[in-house]
Amino acid sequence: xxxxxxxxxxxxxxxxxxxxxxxxxxxxxxxxxxxxxxxxxxxxxxxxxxxxxxxxxxxxxxxxxxxxxxxxxxxxxxxxxxxxxxxxxxxxxxxxxxxxxxxxxxxxxxxxxxxxxxxxxxxxxxxxxxxxxxxxxxxxxxxxxxxxxxxxx
Numbered sequence: 001x002x003x004x005x006x007x008x009x010x011x012x013x014x015x016x017x018x019x020x021x022x023x024x025x026x027x028x029x030x031x032x033x034x035x036x037x038x039x040x041x042x043x044x045x046x047x048x049x050x051x052x053x054x055x056x057x058x059x060x061x062x063x064x065x066x067x068x069x070x071x072x073x074x075x076x077x078x079x080x081x082x083x084x085x086x087x088x089x090x091x092x093x094x095x096x097x098x099x100x101x102x103x104x105x106x107x108x109x110x111x112x113x114x115x116x117x118x119x120x121x122x123x124x125x126x127x128x129x130x131x132x133x134x135x136x137x138x139x140x141x142x143x144x145x146x147x148x149x150x151x152x153x
Contacts, residue, residue, distance in 0.1 A: 073081030085091045
């Protein structure tokens with residue numbers, strides 16, 4: 001048995017072979033384009049470029065028109081889109097669906113500062129850190145270097 005690993009992976013290609021390959025690819029590409037145009041003309045009566053142009057406008061209208069109607073209905077209470085949405089019950093559906101997300105899960109979202117033990121214990125140090133940050137780190141270095149201790153509580 002002969003191993004495939006003994007021969008080089010890429011063969012050296014001469015300039016003439018490269019030009020012949022390039023010309024063959026060009027011929028193959030032009031044939032494929034001609035066949036594509038003939039197929040599109042026979043199927044729809046137009047060219048492939050016209051089909052892609054119209055599909056782009058269909059996408060634009062499919063996004064722009066509904067977006068404009070939604071914005072108009074949201075901004076004007078007496079607009080026809082708003083009246084239609086109210087008539088078919090879409091407004092109530094959206095309102096009921098969004099209530100679960102908008103309603104807070106607890107009666108009081110943030111506790112009082114006095115109820116939070118860690119904040120009550122370290123409130124002075126937090127204020128001290130903020131003041132030192134505003135004044136600059138020189139105060140912090142000074143206090144740490146000379147072992148300055150403050151007692152507020």
